[in-house]
Structures are given as structure tokens and as C-alpha cells.
Amino acid sequence: MFPDTIKKAEKAKEKKSPYGYDIDLEKFIREEAGEHERINKATEVPKKMRDTLLKVGVDPTEKERAGTFIQLDQTGIYSSQASKAVEIMGLNVALEKYNWLKDYMWKVVAPDTDKYTAHTALRESEGNIGGYFIRSKPNSKEIFPLQACMFIGDERVMQTLHNIIIAEENSELHIITGCATGEDVSSALHLGITEFYIKEGAKVTYTMIHNWAEQVEVRPRTGILVGDNATFINNYILTSPVKSIQSYPTAYCTGKNSRVVFQSILGGRKESILDMGSRVILEGKGASAEIVSRAVSKDKSEIYSRGHLAGRVPEVKGHLECHGLVLSDDSMIYAVPELVGSATDLEMSHEAAVGKIAEEEILYLTSRGLTEEEAASMIVRGFLSMDIKGLPPELAEETKRMLDMSLKGM
Known part of the structure; x- marks a missing residue:
């Protein structure tokens, strides 16, 4: 890792995020937990884990899948590849295979964004590298999805990972990723850094399903760079209880005619605190974005539904839509739509509504x-x-x- 990255991370070790409440990282095991043996087939995962994988869209039989990656706590226990059009492997393996890959790391998500990115970067600098590398080859089109699962099985684990996804020119790539926790885990922390590079003419769909335990804290950090005539579509589903999750992925439409769609389905249950949002920066001529979320709160849950569209050049379009249903008097939905236009000849709109049945x-x-x-x-x-x-x-x-x-x- 570059010295400048480590220096930035060191300075941000105590930097709080502007969103979501602060977490004491010292409450979670850092070094000794999370080591597991690797398996030869995805079907060799324990039965309890296998049933949970199916709930988040990850099929251990790997039927109609282009490839698979499974991380248990801090260990990448399995990876396979069935298609020649794509690559999927642990990030640690990819860094040994490709010397150029380091040039893609920490470029769309800064290591000093907050304490969560900082601790992930510092762990990485110590050789504790989690997460996966995915790449679609130029001019390829793989209709079967790659699948990846981040699973927490040990108590009080701090799971850190760094994912790099590269869609080369004129390629098409579909990814299903499921994140889940074992039934016996009452407390854990998930820190996930994901960086996308969608090159000219490429298309990526990324469907994520979360199924955490009730006392798990989740802090993903995601950045997406979208090139000329490229498309990124993100689908996110969370309907199970979780202690808290704070996620605000940012897409940068720097390419001309680049396009981004974020779609979120949120179900707040029990005492979950969901601070979720999406941000798109429209910087390329003809770029467009759509952010759509549906949220339902019940029990004593709290949902903060954020959306931010920023048009910085002429001839860009964006629409933001947030609809919520409040099902109990003790629950709450707080919708925060933001539009920022800093150029002429652009079109941006938003629609937000929160109500009851x-x-x-x-x-x-x-x-x-x-x-x-x-x-x-x-x-x-x-x-x-x-x-x-x-x-x-x-x-x-x-x-x-x-x-x-x-x-x-x-």
C-alpha cells in the first residue's frame, strides 16, 4: 500500500462519519478472530450457513452462476470461476497476480473518509486483506451473474473487506452479493469498501441483499466511477432486523451519456436504525441518474432515507423518488431529498412522500x-x-x- 494512503488513514482513525451514530471500534475483536479453513466446493459450507446463503441470493450449487466468492469472517474460504468472460477471486490473490491492480485501490473511496475506511485501510496495510476482485473482459457479455457472500459467523468480529470491480470497455456484467450473519452471532461489525470502475460502453448491474442479525452494526462505503456511454444499476434489498446500518454510495458520472440507477427496498423492523441513501454527481455531458427508494417502518425502527443529485454541467438529467409507509406509532421515516444544480440547461426533479396505509x-x-x-x-x-x-x-x-x-x- 502507498505510504500516502497509510498516512491519511492514520490521521482519520478517530474521524466520525457525518451520518449515523458513532461506533466504538474497540468493542470488536480485531486480530485473532475470523480465521477459517478453505473449502473445495461451495456446497461444503455448513448447513446452517447454506440455508442463509439461499436467503440472500447466493446458491451453493452454483447453478447458472458465472463464478462465486465466499468470505467467512476475515477469510476468503472459497472462489470459483465458470466463465471465461469474467474473473473473480479474493483481493489478496488478485494483488499477487496483477501488479497494476494497486493503482485502482482507494481512488473512488478515500481512506480518510471516516474512521471506518481508515481502519479498513490500516488493516489492509498490515496484510489483513479481505474482499474480492471482479473483472469483466473487454467486449464480453456474461448473462449469468457472479455471486459473492460476506458472512459473519464468529461473535464480536470486526469484518473488514475491500472489493474492486472493473468492467472493461463494452462489457456486460451482473453481480449478486449477499451479506448475512450466523444464527448464534449476537454482536458484530461489518466494514465494507467497494470501488467500481465502469469503463466506456460497459454495463454493470449489482444486486445486494442484506440479512443481518439484530445486534450487528454495518458500515459500507462505496464509490462508482462511470465512463462514456456506460451504465451502472444498483439494486438493494434489506427487510430483516439489524442494529444499525449506514450507507451512502456515491456514483460519479464523469463520462458523456453515462447513466446510473439506484433502487432500494427497505423494511425497518424491531429497533433497527437504517440510515440509507444514494448520491450521484453528474459531471459528463448527457449524463443521467435515477434514485428510487421504497421504505416501510414498523415496531420501533427508524429509517433515514437520503438522496442527493448534483448536476455540475449542462445537459444532464436526474430524478429522485422516495416513498415511505409508517406502520406503527413508535417507528419513523425521515426522507431527505437533495438537488443541487450548478449549471444551466439541466433537468432535475424529486418526489418524496411518507404516509400510512x-x-x-x-x-x-x-x-x-x-x-x-x-x-x-x-x-x-x-x-x-x-x-x-x-x-x-x-x-x-x-x-x-x-x-x-x-x-x-x-
Whole structure:
């Protein structure tokens, strides 16, 4: 790692994030936990873990998958590759294989963003490297998705990882990533750095499903660089309880006619605190962005739904949409839409609405024979079941199945 990166990280070790409450990192094990033996097949993961993988879209049979990566705590226990159009492996393996890869690290996410990026960078400098490397080759089109899982199985683990995804020119790449926790884990911390490089004419869809335990803290940090005529589509699903999550990925549309879509489905349950958002910086002529989120809060959950569009050059377009349903008096949704225009001849708009289930809808469904609880459940699931854009038909159907599975708890 470059000395300048380490120096920046050292200075930011105590730097609090402007979003989400602060976490005492010393409460979590740093060095000795999280070492596991590697496996030869994905189906060799323990049965309890295998069942959880399926819930987050990761299929241990690897049927119709272009490749797989699984990290358990701090160990990359498995990786495989079925397609010649793509590469997938642990970041530590990739750094040994490709000397040029270091030039992509910490370029879209700064190591001194906050204490969470700083601690991840410092661990990395000590040789404790987690996460994966994914690359689609130039002019390739792989319709089957790559799959990756970040799993926490040990108590009080601080899981750190750094993912690098590179879509080369005119390639198409689909990724399903699932993050989850073992049933016996009552407390843990997940710090995940992800950097995307979407080059000219490339397209990437990235579908993420989270299924954490109730006392897990989650702090992902993501940056996306989108080139000329390139497309990045991000689908995010979280409907299970978690202690807290704070995520605000930022996409930089520097290329002309570059396009970004963020779609989020959030279900706040129990005492979860979800501070979620997406930010797009429109800097290339003809660039466009769409941010769409659906949020439902129940029990004593809190949801902060953020969205930020910044148009910095003429002839860019952006739309921000946030809709929320509050299902209990003890829960809360706080919508924060932001539009910033610093050039002429641009189009940006936003739409935000937070409310409750309409009584007439409940009455209509109960008059058709449903109980009030069944009627409310149907309305909520319909509200959250928005179309997932940008996927091949087969993958879109599978994603809808995963979403339906996630919504059962709501």
C-alpha cells in the first residue's frame, strides 16, 4: 500500500462519519478472530450457513452462476470461476497476480473518509486483506451473474473487506452479493469498501441483499466511477432486523451519456436504525441518474432515507423518488431529498412522500374476505415490490423470487 494512503488513514482513525451514530471500534475483536479453513466446493459450507446463503441470493450449487466468492469472517474460504468472460477471486490473490491492480485501490473511496475506511485501510496495510476482485473482459457479455457472500459467523468480529470491480470497455456484467450473519452471532461489525470502475460502453448491474442479525452494526462505503456511454444499476434489498446500518454510495458520472440507477427496498423492523441513501454527481455531458427508494417502518425502527443529485454541467438529467409507509406509532421515516444544480440547461426533479396505509384500501380488501392483518400485509408487499430494472429476464425473475422471500417477514 502507498505510504500516502497509510498516512491519511492514520490521521482519520478517530474521524466520525457525518451520518449515523458513532461506533466504538474497540468493542470488536480485531486480530485473532475470523480465521477459517478453505473449502473445495461451495456446497461444503455448513448447513446452517447454506440455508442463509439461499436467503440472500447466493446458491451453493452454483447453478447458472458465472463464478462465486465466499468470505467467512476475515477469510476468503472459497472462489470459483465458470466463465471465461469474467474473473473473480479474493483481493489478496488478485494483488499477487496483477501488479497494476494497486493503482485502482482507494481512488473512488478515500481512506480518510471516516474512521471506518481508515481502519479498513490500516488493516489492509498490515496484510489483513479481505474482499474480492471482479473483472469483466473487454467486449464480453456474461448473462449469468457472479455471486459473492460476506458472512459473519464468529461473535464480536470486526469484518473488514475491500472489493474492486472493473468492467472493461463494452462489457456486460451482473453481480449478486449477499451479506448475512450466523444464527448464534449476537454482536458484530461489518466494514465494507467497494470501488467500481465502469469503463466506456460497459454495463454493470449489482444486486445486494442484506440479512443481518439484530445486534450487528454495518458500515459500507462505496464509490462508482462511470465512463462514456456506460451504465451502472444498483439494486438493494434489506427487510430483516439489524442494529444499525449506514450507507451512502456515491456514483460519479464523469463520462458523456453515462447513466446510473439506484433502487432500494427497505423494511425497518424491531429497533433497527437504517440510515440509507444514494448520491450521484453528474459531471459528463448527457449524463443521467435515477434514485428510487421504497421504505416501510414498523415496531420501533427508524429509517433515514437520503438522496442527493448534483448536476455540475449542462445537459444532464436526474430524478429522485422516495416513498415511505409508517406502520406503527413508535417507528419513523425521515426522507431527505437533495438537488443541487450548478449549471444551466439541466433537468432535475424529486418526489418524496411518507404516509400510512389508506383505510379505504384495508376496507376494500377485508370486504373481499381477507382479515385486516392479511390486507395490510398484501398492501405492504405490493408497495415494496417495485420492478427491478436492468436485469436479463431470467435474472429479473430470480431477483423477484428473492425479494418475495425477503418480504415474508414484513
